[in-house]
Amino acid sequence: MTDLLFANVLLFGSNEPTVHLPEGLYKALLASHSGLRYIVMILLILAVVYARQTSSGKKPFAGATKKMGMFTMILVDIQLLVGAALYFNFIASQTNFKLGKLKDQLSAPMFRSIALDHALGMFIAIVLIHLGYAKAKKSMNDVDAGKKQFMFYLIALILILVSIPWPFLHHERGWF
Numbered sequence: 001m002t003d004l005l006f007a008n009v010l011l012f013g014s015n016e017p018t019v020h021l022p023e024g025l026y027k028a029l030l031a032s033h034s035g036l037r038y039i040v041m042i043l044l045i046l047a048v049v050y051a052r053q054t055s056s057g058k059k060p061f062a063g064a065t066k067k068m069g070m071f072t073m074i075l076v077d078i079q080l081l082v083g084a085a086l087y088f089n090f091i092a093s094q095t096n097f098k099l100g101k102l103k104d105q106l107s108a109p110m111f112r113s114i115a116l117d118h119a120l121g122m123f124i125a126i127v128l129i130h131l132g133y134a135k136a137k138k139s140m141n142d143v144d145a146g147k148k149q150f151m152f153y154l155i156a157l158i159l160i161l162v163s164i165p166w167p168f169l170h171h172e173r174g175w176f
């Protein structure tokens, strides 16, 4: 009896998702999450370029470099919040929170690329941006602060670029 319950309820259960976001809200969140990628990339590139100039003594840290670092951090935090809501909905719609279905789905490239590669890659990039910002703020001088922001934000930029589900790699996704 418990085996039956375990297999039916926890592992596979019904095919109907029990919880999901209302359609309009889902579409609005997906459109903003998708469009914000471009603003994230522009701010992140500027934060890296300004930090490079600061690290070579051409620009003070307190000014455009620090502000760009902060705006980028706020924007990726918004992406994290929206991404978390989409993630919850994505897992609900594809697996209905059943362990057996989750295991099955992980072998499907489309599911795996979002549920694992995208979410994990982006999460690490966001942690790196927070670390870079905190370390730059605590630095003893402007050159050192510039170096810290440059290093952490550059690695985060590369990670974000490779973790975005671009339409030329994921044909079910669009440019916006």
Ligand code: HEM
Pocket (backbone or CB within 6 Å): 030, 033, 034, 036, 037, 040, 076, 079, 080, 082, 083, 084, 086, 087, 088, 089, 090, 114, 118, 119, 122, 123, 160, 164, 165, 172, 173, 174, 176
């Ligand atoms: C800087 C951070 C991030 C960027 C730039 C980003 C960008 C994107 C893009 C461009 C898409 C494709 C949208 C489309 O098909 O139109 C997407 C989908 C998605 N993202 Fe992110 N993302 C970020 C962070 C995250 C995080 C941290 C999570 C999870 C906690 C997440 C969860 C998702 C999910 C679940 C989808 C698929 C939604 C669906 O198709 O139902 N994202 N993301």
